[in-house]
Amino acid sequence: MKIAGLDEGPIWALGAMSGTSMDGVDAAVILTNGVEIFEFGPTQYRAFTDKVQTAIRAAVGQWPGDPDVAYAAEVVETEHAELLSEFEADIVGFHGQTLAHDPGGRGTHQAGDGGVLAAALGKPVVWDFRTADVALGGQGAPLAPFYHFALARLMDAAEPVAFLNLGGVANLTWVDPTASAPETPGACLAFDTGPANAPVDDLVRARFGAPFDRDGAIACSGAVNPAVVEAFLAHPFFLKMPPKSLDRNDFSGLIEDVAQLGDSDAVATLTACSVAAVVRAMEHCPKPPTILWVAGGGRKNAAMMAWLARDLPFPVMPLEEAGLDGDMLEAQAFAFLAVRVARGLPTSAPGTTGVSAAVGGGRIAYPDAG
Secondary structure, eight states: OOOTTTTTSOEEEEEEEEOTTOSEEEEEEEEEOSSOEEEEEEEEEEEOOHHHHHHHHHHTTOOTTSTTHHHHHHHHHHHHHHHHTTSOOSEEEEEEEEEEEETTTTEEEEEOOHHHHHHHHTSOEEEOOSHHHHHTTOOOOOOOHHHHHHHHHHTTOOSOEEEEEESSEEEEEEEOTTSSSTTSTTSEEEEEEEESSHHHHHHHHHHHSSSSOGGGHHHHHSOOOHHHHHHHHTSGGGGSOSSOOOOTTTTTTHHHHTTTSOHHHHHHHHHHHHHHHHHHHGGGSSSOOSOEEEESGGGGOHHHHHHHHHHSSSOEEEGGGGTOOTTSHHHHHHHHHHHHHHHTOOSBOHHHHOOSSOBOOOEEEOTTOO
16 A cells, blocks of 8 residues: 655654553654654644553563553554544554563553554554564664654754653653654663653642642642652662663652652652752763653642753753644654655664664554455
8 A cells, every 4th residue: 555645755644652651542644755854743642541542551561462462552552543533644653551571671652553553544554563673672762863864954053952851651762853764873872761750640649639740739739858869869770881771660660759758759759869860860971962852741839840951051942932742742753753654664773772773663554464
């Protein structure tokens, strides 16, 4: 099946992302040729119901064939199909819902079958973005850096800039926009910095019965316990050189580390841990970026943003200050990557995932496949 316009120039691509926070699906459309971004289209967010979240959370940490996976995958596919059917696009990038991530071990597992979505939507769906990277020795994450490189070019950046996504896990991309392409050696350095919202969300859910610390209000009212932060930074993960990646639950013990603290102090301390991880991560950048652009839910956390600005020697700004949508960055990234996959362009490189050579991940499912 030929994808209309793919050989001639830019096409409309629809990307979807359900992240480690497991709160819903972001969907976004962009006009791109897989190298440049020409226009931004409509976006939409679909929140998961409690029933959907329960089904997905029951399968976290499980692998294909495990008891709860099939139902979780069915739920993920249904949620995506209902949301994505409301958009017009030539191609779809479907990330799926990460349930387990163990590069160097069992691999990586995202629930959801692109073939099911292709049949439901009647258009090509690019999916399974991470497996090929992991198979070639990469971390399989993060995958947004090549899109970050395109954004830096769109911004006409002349000096290195960095992008920080504060989702359940935080990931950082350092970009040299003067490089010829994102896979060029030295163009991008990317890696997970540590937990961001996941432990905070889990604690707030357990102690306050709320899904997250809205606006960082709880953290702002608490006092940070420096001993917990110091012990957190002694974790072996921070001794690893990038690229490196995390599973959502790699730092699940943090909840126990603040068990004896008061509610607000515990939230403040976990928030400070997330900030300290980012600050530590910046030491790996080849040179300091001129600005740190922040996306993801954490950019709405006043404590997280204020403490980052306090501890870093360059401006820390939400992506909205650049006229971009910080909620939709990763959904847009998978739209961008879908076009790269369809055009046979690489989607990751040694500097972004540690893969042995630049590789194009992803599989394409067509609606008439069967």
